[in-house]
Amino acid sequence: MTQTPERAATSTSGGARIVDFLDAVQRKVQERASTLPTVAALIIFVAMIVYGEIAYGRIVQFSTLSNLLINNAHLVILAVGLTFVILTGGIDLSVGAIIAFSSVAGVMLSNAGWNPYVVILLMILIGSAMGLASGILIQYFNVQPFIATLAMMFLARGLASMLSTVPERLGDDSAIRAFATQWKIIDGPKVNDLVVTPGVLIAAIVVAIGFFVLHRTRTGRTVYAIGGSEQSAELMGLPVHVTKLWIYVISGTLAGIASVVYTSRLGIAQNITGIGWELDAIAAVVIGGTLLTGGAGYVLGSVVGALVLGLMNVLITRDGGIRPEMTTIITGSILFIFVMLQRGVIGRGR
Amino acid sequence: MVEAVAPAVEMVGMSLRFPGVHALDHVDFTLRSGEVHALMGENGAGKSTLIKVLTGAYPADDGELRVQGARRDFSSIAEAQAAGISAVYQDVDLCGNLSIAENVMLGNEVRSWRGIDWRRTRERAHATLSELGLSSLDLRTRLSDLSPAVQQLVAIGRATVVHPRVLVLDEPTSSLDDREVAMLFAVIRRLRDSGVAILFVSHFLEQVFAISDRMTILRNGRNVGVHPTHALDRAEVISIMMGKDLSTLRRLGSERVVHRREPAGLPVLRAEDLGRRGVFEPTKLELHRGEVVGFAGLRGSGRTELARLLTGVDRADSGETWIRDEPVVISTPRTALRHRIAFTAENRREEGVIGELSVRKNITLSLQALRGWTRPLSRRERDDIVERFIEELGIVPADPSVLVKNLSGGNQQKVLLARWLAVRPRVLVLDEPTRGMDISAKVDIQAHVAQLAAEGVSIVFISSEFEEVLRLSDRIVVVKDRRKIGEISNGPGLSVDSIVELIAADAGED
Known part of the structure; x- marks a missing residue:
């Protein structure tokens, strides 16, 4: 209605058609506003690949992409866990420290002759237990997620340091290393092979399960509802308390799994492993289009976010001219742009 | 002997205490299937508490709750929902970040072995909304993009998706305009005719008379009367709600005649078309120097809302304001303070x-x-x-x-x-300044108010006690259903009864 006079003013039929088209685009964008940041992340990822290929070459090839996945499998797993947490409007700062504690403990137990499968299970359960502790603090003692997980972060880091302050090397014959076995899928020329490790497969499975839970189970819908309005979710009779507890258990468990994947690849565990990884994972989730205030976002977006971060490191290494110290500044800039983009989307939605 | 059909809900001796307050005091309450039952009472009478007990949000201290004849003890909202009790609350309690379909079906999604089946879930959402005459809604629209009225209707859709036997509507019309209320009432009647027991809570007296079959009136946490709606008139309802019988109300005359004066000259504060959508209808108001203007109306009628708009505590979305002959914009308490307009809040x-x-x-x-x-x-x-x-x-x-x-x-x-x-201050707005006080403290405050007026301050005096308003005011603004329905000059002929009659007689001129 309100647009009719304007349209009359630009009365040529061509002008009207353009206005119509713009209207349609605007409507589409508004309908799908919450997917916009995720789409933007995907576009940036593709743009980075194209730029890298043109500027440095040897990006779009099996070996580079395989390495990208292998080197960032643990980050993808962490990002999936944090997607759950952030979707509810919470935060989990403990995941990096959990990896340190879990991996140091795992390597030491393994070297002490424990059954590797028991060790792997324990490494994962350490994460679950820490997540459960955070969840209980948050849900039943009404501690803010930031503080509760910060406490768990210090606790886990401290426990890791108590176990050992020197790099612990995993025995070469340990079964844990099996997770880093390189399976050649496609044998390319020279070293240009498509390679997959069990670690990458695990990450893929985690992503698939995360997607299923969030979009195809009632638990997942409750996660989104809590992010929209916790009070409303409660009044609707949704199991808010249990779900919030689960969220942190999931995040902790995935940190444990990430720890197994990472340790098997590197073969070394140290108490200072994983410092700042929680922030990398949060950055991946935000770049992937999940709102920090909760309620909107996608697991697949977080995967793209993690890969954007990983690819950025590759490009900086390839460039050679950019000092590695710049990495964090670039990460920060990308993060900033995405948060501004989200602001825009929220602003329009309200 | 005829076996009577068990009522949808039956409460016997329901009690709930909060520190210092007996929120529910041995309340008996019956809700039948296929009726619209209004729950009446002033703010703080215990309506919301009764609803919260019924919907499982609060556990009762004492008393028995029977649903469809079976004894129940809800410890959570989910349990009450499972027993067929759904509720729609005053502030739309849905998730703005999700779509219509997602909100309607949250917690009741159709599932198959592959998890939630979105196609069938959306079909069921559509079917539910169609039953309510809302088939034209686009299920993929985000809830926050809808008007409050449509959100409210979607909330009712959500409440009915489980085919409840009892539907609680707590102030469902507070953000709706007349056309939207009519739409909502059509939906309510349809549900009632299908056998749902509906508990309707509203401050709007006219709406209660338009939609309800029976009513239960609460006062100070007690049930003070259950009546078929057609057997009562509005004045009777008001008198029961306030706890004053009609003859007492009639006897009480105005005691304040002496200090009465005609407003003259330029008003200190003048507002034209002051209002806010869904809060208070645009209204005109003048305050003169040295004058006490009383706002009379039931609790929840909009007295406080009008005062808050006047003093910038809440922002008005229509109207203009002048101080003497100078136009001003009072949008925050801070600007009000700068113009020497002060407001003391109810609580x-x-x-x-x-x-x-x-x-x-x-x-x-x-x-x-x-x-x-x-x-x-x-x-x-x-x-x-x-x-x-x-x-x-x-x-x-x-x-x-x-x-x-x-x-x-x-x-x-x-x-x-x-x-x-x-x-x-030039203008002092006092919202319930004497609430909860003993009589000597009350008289004390009243004396100070009269004194201030004599010194030239222009005062707005709000109180639930009509006698008090009558005793102090030069002019009385009568408020009902979020509207100013009249203005009376105080004088010897005026009694509490006149105000009650005025409120009761007004049938909402729409």
Whole structure:
């Protein structure tokens, strides 16, 4: 209605058609506003690949992409866990420290002759237990997620340091290393092979399960509802308390799994492993289009976010001219742009 | 013997205590299938508490709840829902970040072995909304993109998706306009005719009379009457809600005749078309120097809302305001303060005094805010002001360093009054300044109000006690259903009854 006079003013039929088209685009964008940041992340990822290929070459090839996945499998797993947490409007700062504690403990137990499968299970359960502790603090003692997980972060880091302050090397014959076995899928020329490790497969499975839970189970819908309005979710009779507890258990468990994947690849565990990884994972989730205030976002977006971060490191290494110290500044800039983009989307939605 | 059909809901001796309050005091309550039952009462009468007990949000201390004849003890909202009790609350309680379909089906999604089946889930959402005559809605629209009215209808859709036997509607019309209310009523009637028991809670008297079959009236946590709606008239309902029988109301005459004066000259504050959508209908108001204007109306009728719009506590979305002949925009309490318009809120503990601060700091708070932090009060000035008001108002204990939270309600109110008097207000709006006070404290406050008016302050006086309003006011603005329905000049002929009649007679001229 309100647009009719304007349209009359630009009365040529061509002008009207353009206005119509713009209207349609605007409507589409508004309908799908919450997917916009995720789409933007995907576009940036593709743009980075194209730029890298043109500027440095040897990006779009099996070996580079395989390495990208292998080197960032643990980050993808962490990002999936944090997607759950952030979707509810919470935060989990403990995941990096959990990896340190879990991996140091795992390597030491393994070297002490424990059954590797028991060790792997324990490494994962350490994460679950820490997540459960955070969840209980948050849900039943009404501690803010930031503080509760910060406490768990210090606790886990401290426990890791108590176990050992020197790099612990995993025995070469340990079964844990099996997770880093390189399976050649496609044998390319020279070293240009498509390679997959069990670690990458695990990450893929985690992503698939995360997607299923969030979009195809009632638990997942409750996660989104809590992010929209916790009070409303409660009044609707949704199991808010249990779900919030689960969220942190999931995040902790995935940190444990990430720890197994990472340790098997590197073969070394140290108490200072994983410092700042929680922030990398949060950055991946935000770049992937999940709102920090909760309620909107996608697991697949977080995967793209993690890969954007990983690819950025590759490009900086390839460039050679950019000092590695710049990495964090670039990460920060990308993060900033995405948060501004989200602001825009929220602003329009309200 | 005929076996009667068990009522949808039956409460016997339901009791619930909060610290210091008997929120529900042995309430018996029956809700039948296929009726619209109105729950009436002033704010604080226990309506919301009764609803919360029924929907499982609060556990009752004592008493029995039977649903469809079976004894129940809900410990969570989910349990009550499983027993067929759904509720729609006053502030739309859905998730704005999700789509219509997702909101309607949250927690009731159709599932198969592959998890939630979105196609069938959406089909069921569509079917549910169609039953309510809402088939035109686009299920993929985000809830926050809808108007409050449509959100409210979607909330009802969500409540009916489980085919409840009992549907609780708590103030469902507070954000709707007339056309939307009609739409909602059509939906309610359709549900009632299909056998759902509907509990309807609303401050809007006319709507209650339009839609309900029976009503239960609560006062101070007690059930004070169950009646078929057609057997009561509006004046009777009001008198039961207020706890005054009609003859008493009639006998009480106006006691204030002496200090009455005709408003003359330019009003101190004049507002035209002041209002806010869904809060108060645009209205005209004039306040003269040295005049006491009373706002009379039931609790929840919009008295407080009007006062808040007038003083910038809530922002008006229509209207213009003048101070004398100068147009002003009063959009925040701060600008109001700059124009020397002061407002004391109804719940003085939460929105008035600051309990953790001393009497001295509480009194000088607004004056200091008005001066700004660059011009602090000197210690001498401050002590002078504080001592003067403690003495003038008779604040006990007369110790400026005592924490306000340790004072009695009456003295807290005096501290609040002193705070605003310290800024020498032109207009002073007092919302329920005597609530919860004993009679001597009340008289004390009333005397101060009369005194202030004599000194030239223009005063708005709001109270649930019509006698009090009558005793003090020169003019009375009568408010009902979020509208000003009339203005009366006080005089010898006026009684509490006149106001009640005025409220009862008004049938909503739409």
